[in-house]
Amino acid sequence: MQIPDPNRIHRFWPKKFQMKRLSKIVTERLNQDCIQGAVSGELANEVSKRLKSEEMRDALVRLLKHYQHKADIPVDDEETIKNKLQTIIDIKVCEDKNLSTVLVYEGKVVPNSECKKSAYFVESELSQQNKSTKDYILYINQEINVEGYELTKTLIALLNRVLGGVDIMLFNAIWSMNLSKISEFLNDKNIIHSDYAEIASSIFPELGTEIPKDLHFLLNNGFGEFYEGEYVGFEVYDPDLEETKSDYVEYSPMYVYAKIVKKVKVETDEEFATFSINIGEDDLKEVYFFKIYKFHRTRKSTSRTLELSDKMNEDDLDGSSQDIETILLGIRKTLIKAWKLPEKERKAVLKRLILLWHPDKNLHNQKMATEITQKIFMYVKRLNNGLSLDELDETDYGHTSSSSRNYNSDDDSYRSFYKNMYSRGRSYAKNFKHYWSDESCGHHHSWTRTEPRPMPDHAVRWLRQAVSDLKAAxxxxxxxxxxxxxxxxxxxxxxAEKALKAVWYTIDGNNVTHAHNLYLVARELPYDNLKTLALELQNMIGDHTRMRYPDTLSYPQIPNDVYNKNHSQKGCEIARKIVNGASEIINSNDSRGAKKQRIA
Structure with missing residues (x-):
């Protein structure tokens, strides 16, 4: 026989006999003597100054956005945030030596209900009369410890009322902290900057701009949270994830600057999260989270810029503060989900795990990183053999060497992949160490806008298409x-246009334009022969639209009427000279060991 829940059965009683919650019929209010005796003393001024300081307000905005992001609720717009901050600024702080509250029932104070308080807040009478604004008064006991638990608990309740939510643990930590250390602490916890959009727009190049190869070490392989509006690196192409390789050139991985628009799908036990990202000109893509990367940020800098981390463990996004059993459990869960995806996506996840735990990037705990790496190899082999990773006994697989060179696997299908990831990880670790030790290094992302950026992969790619177009002509x-x-x-x-732009990619990819006029493209090149040929071809054939659209010609002519065999024959001769000249320049500058593009 099922016994009814006594806490619910009363709901079926006649209304007048139903029990009522005490909080519904009795209210707590500040003792009237405390209201009259409260003053703005030294302690109240200290609390007020700290609460309303620029450092604390900036931290509160960061905590608010962090809370809203974690709760999957819309992030406040700038106007709403501004109003909330003004409410905090308007909070009046008073102190009293005998702070207490009483209970009130039906307008009368309940006898013997007085209770001493360390802190208490109320909505001001003016705010109660005018519902369009919310003003609060915070009362504190003169004997209270400013960094004590009771005050912090009251402040959290007040801030939850004003902001709509705040991370309790993080606020507890920052309230007792030196104000100058708060921003650095939140950076360590990967809490996004309150004015992130303004900072990021001044640091990062335009969305869709390629991240140069020598800056790939800035991409953080840790599995962290992403925020709406956050600038990230987006993986466009990685040759090590492809089943077939190009016969023409050994391409490098390609990443571009992108911005998070919103989370589309929440991660579950079965599927990875997906995000909508903007890669320039409002070109939106929905991608798995493992295709996007955070950038490293500094722990040393006291400025409000986004910079590189001084630790080699991916800003602690690897969970290295956890014990190894917990870390391995998380890795197994990640790999199990990954192996439900196609091969290319599997390798994208695996790549991040391997680079994350590369021994050379974890010098502070190289032995554990090597062991974790070897476990990853073993997990992959089991999955490829159709075996389960559930309830796996880790002790059955022996001890692994702590040497960073012990990076081999007996899995033939992944041996080349592992070898390439090892080399890439070593290169990233070397770049990382060099950057941190070189005080002359500025901010890399903004540097990409002004320093020459040769892009040999792109040069060969554009030259290949130029050759193809010429053959077709x-x-x-x-x-x-x-x-x-x-x-x-x-x-x-x-x-001709593509060959000339290929030369620009060899010299400085920043100077590649969207122009189609051949002379404008070639004008600043340091090769007089190419500039002369470009001008000759441009003068002969005219604007690129003239060969296709009737409205570029005098009525009733059409493009087919005005071009003859002499034009096409001469055009092919000049175009071949331009393409051959570009090929010689690009091949002579190709120091990467890639296969050279030949003109058939």
């Missing part, structure tokens, strides 16, 4: 009669 020109020469000329223009 020549083939077409040899097999047509009196018509269609405008299309041959257009293909020549395209081949």
């Amino acid at each position: 020549e083939l077409f020109q040899q097999n047509i009669g009196d018509d269609f020469h405008n299309w041959v000329c257009y293909k020549c223009q395209q081949a």
Whole structure:
């Protein structure tokens, strides 16, 4: 026989016999003597100054956004945040030597209900009369410890009322902290800056800009939280994740600057979270979280900029403060989810885990990192063999060496992948160490805007297409009669434009423009022969739109009418000279050991 819950059965009683919660019929209010005796003393001024300081207000905004993000609720707009901060600034702080409250029932004080208080807040009478504003008065006992638990507990309740939510543990930590240390502490906890958008826009290049290869070490492989509006690195391409490799060139990984728009899918036990990101010109993509990367931030800097971390353990996003059993459990859960995805996505997750725990990037705990790496290899082999990772006995697999060179696996299908990840991790660790020891290094992201950035991979890529366009033009020109020469000329223009831009990528990718005028593209190149050829071809064929659109010509002519065999033949000759010249420049500057592009 099921016994009814006595706490619920009373609901079925007649209303007049139903029990009522004490808080519904009795209210707590400040003792009238305390209201009259409260003053603005030294202690109250200290609390008020601390609560309303710029450092604390900035921290509270960061904590608010952090709370809203974790709770998956909309982040306040700037106007709402401004109003909330003004409410905090308007809080009046008073002190009393005998602070106490009483209980009131039906308008009368309950006898013997007085209770001493360390701190207590009320809504001001003016605020009660005007519901459009909320003003509060905070009363504190003159004997209270400013950093004590009772005051902190009251402040958290007050701030929850004003802000709508705040992380209790983090506020407890920062309230008793030196104000100058708060920002650094929140940076350590990866709490986003309150004015992040303003800071980031002044530091990072335009969205969609490629992150240069020598800055890839700034990408944080840890599995952290992402915030709306946060600037991140987005993985566009990684040759080590591809099943087939290019026959033309050994491409490097490619990442671009992107910005988080919103979280689309929440992570579950079965699936990874996905995010909508903006990669420039409002080009939105929905991607798995393991395709986007945070950037390292400094722990030393007292400025409000975003910089590099001084630790080699990915800003503690690896969970290295946890015990190894907890870390390995998290890795197993991650890999189990990853192995439900296609091979390319599996490797993307695996890559991050391997780079995260690369021994050379974890010099503070190299032995544990090496052991974890070897466990990852073992987990992958089991998954590839169709074996489970659930209830795995870690002690069955022996001891692993602490040497960072013990990075081999007997899994043939992943041996090359592991080897490449080891080399990449060592390179990142070396760059990391060099950056931190070189005091002359400025902020890398803003540096990408002004310093020359040769991009040899892009140079070869654009040259390949230039060669393809030229071959198409020549083939077409040899097999047509009196018509269609405008299309041959257009293909020549395209081949020349791409070859010239390939040369720019060899010199400085920052100078590659969206212009199509051949002379404008070539004008600043340090190669007079290319500038002369570009001008000659441009003058002969005209603007790139002239070969396609009737409205660029005098009525009733169309492009097919005004271009003949002489134009197309001469165009192919000049375009070939430009492409051959570009090929010589690019191949002579190719020091990466990549396969050179040949003109057939």
